Amino acid sequence: MKSLKAILVHFLLTLFVIAVPAQASVILQYHHVSEDTPASTSITPQQFAKHMQYLADNDFKVLALNNVIDAIKQQKPLPDKSVVITFDDAYLDILENAKPILDKHQFPFTIFINPGIVDKGSDHYLTWPQLKAMADDGVIIANHGFEHESWARVPNDMNINTWLAQKIALLKKAEKKIKAETGQSWQYFAYPYGEFSPRIQQLLEQQQFIAFSQQSGAVGLHTDLTSVPRFPASQPYDKLSSLKDKINALPISMSISDKDAQTIYTQGSLTHLTMTVNSKDFRQHQLNCYVTTLGKQPIEWLDDKSFTVTFTKPLPTGRVRSNCTAPSIEKPGRYYWYSKPWFILNKDGSWYPH
Incomplete structure (x- = not known):
């Protein structure tokens, strides 16, 4: 039979486990919010509204991206059931279809953009004035590379060190442009196509950039800040049944x-x-x-x-x-x-x- 002291210790440890907040958050990744764009990078406005309503109805804490990154940097507890919303690429439908839904719930969000593509102008992309207005409204505008080019595909006819120097120069150029146009410079970078290598991770860490990938997983205090996971939430991963498992996911240190x-x-x-x-x-x-x-x-x-x-x-x-x-x-x-x-x-x- 266990001694009274052992039982008491077990009871106190159990209370401690229950009392300590989960060191976990989940980052969702979207692209288009539209019925008229490629299915593989889209979620319909109706389904996106269901996602956001589910978060609101089930007491999830939707946090700004910097809140989660700062907590990891400082090794401070992350609130349980916390979620971050991100978009890749500066599509106009984010403003037209997603933002009204997010504003309804007062949910913060982040857009990773390519300044070179924004500069070219397109009926399908946000303009710099639109991005500036969103930034002034509290939206985080972050770096997705100057152009939407892979950070893993080294051209066969180019020296890798020359190529890496060019990539870093373009990254800094993009960050400088975002700062000039929106007033923001977070040094957050989302890998185009989610492609990266350990050498790229090391290089970005040296440049003091936080990098975001496209593999699934929850975020915790042990998360590698050169490949922060995000759950893709567009089609075909947009069903509420699968979303529920993702936003309740826990990080595991591997x-x-x-x-x-x-x-x-x-x-x-x-x-x-x-x-x-x-x-x-x-x-x-x-x-x-x-x-x-x-x-x-x-x-x-x-x-x-x-x-x-x-x-x-x-x-x-x-x-x-x-x-x-x-x-x-x-x-x-x-x-x-x-x-x-x-x-x-x-x-x-x-x-x-x-």
């Missing part, structure tokens, strides 16, 4: 070797992934990992913290992700969620189309 941290592979060259998990709030047998087009993959636990995912087939060419999830013991109904992205080239080393 570590991988430098070798496994690579993101760019030729088809057939990557066969497995080994990760170390820093959490005991789930049961090993309940961890599942799913890979794009391959489905659920076999997991072998190497010890009480490390496991290997072995792929049953070669990873397909293109943007590929492994999503690993496990139900929380302490927070029933909520799942830990970690995503690892890869960019799989053709067998001859050429890039897949955008």
Whole structure:
């Protein structure tokens, strides 16, 4: 029989776990809010309104992006059930269709823009005066690169160091332009197409930029600020049933070797992934990992913290992700969620189309 002291200690620890706020937030990524734009980057205004209404009806705290990033930098607790709303590309329908819905709920949001594209002018893109008015209204205007060009695709005829210097110069040019036109300079950068490499991550960290990716996952105090995950919420991921799981997701601290941290592979060259998990709030047998087009993959636990995912087939060419999830013991109904992205080239080393 347990002693009274042991029972008391267990009780106090339980109270502590319950009292400590979850170190978690979720960032949603949208593009178009329209019925007349490509489905793969769009959500209808009606469905977007349902997303926002669900957040409002279920007591989610919609935070400005800088609130979450500052908390991570300062290692301060993130409010439980907190969500950030972001858009990639300066589409006019964000202003026409999304902003009225967001304003109705007084939800803050961020737009990642390409100044070079805005400069060209288009009936489908926001103008600088429109962006300035939105910035003055509290919208965060952030960097998506000067043009919408990949930060992973090094041209075959160019020295990589020359190419990297050009990319940084364009990044700074974009940031300077955003500052001049909107008065804002957050040094937040969203990878175009979500494509990046460890070398790019290191370079952005040296330039003191926070970088946002497109792989799924919740955000926590251990989140790598050179690849902050965001949940895509446009079609085909716009159903409320899947949104509910995402916005209730919990972050899990995973570590991988430098070798496994690579993101760019030729088809057939990557066969497995080994990760170390820093959490005991789930049961090993309940961890599942799913890979794009391959489905659920076999997991072998190497010890009480490390496991290997072995792929049953070669990873397909293109943007590929492994999503690993496990139900929380302490927070029933909520799942830990970690995503690892890869960019799989053709067998001859050429890039897949955008």
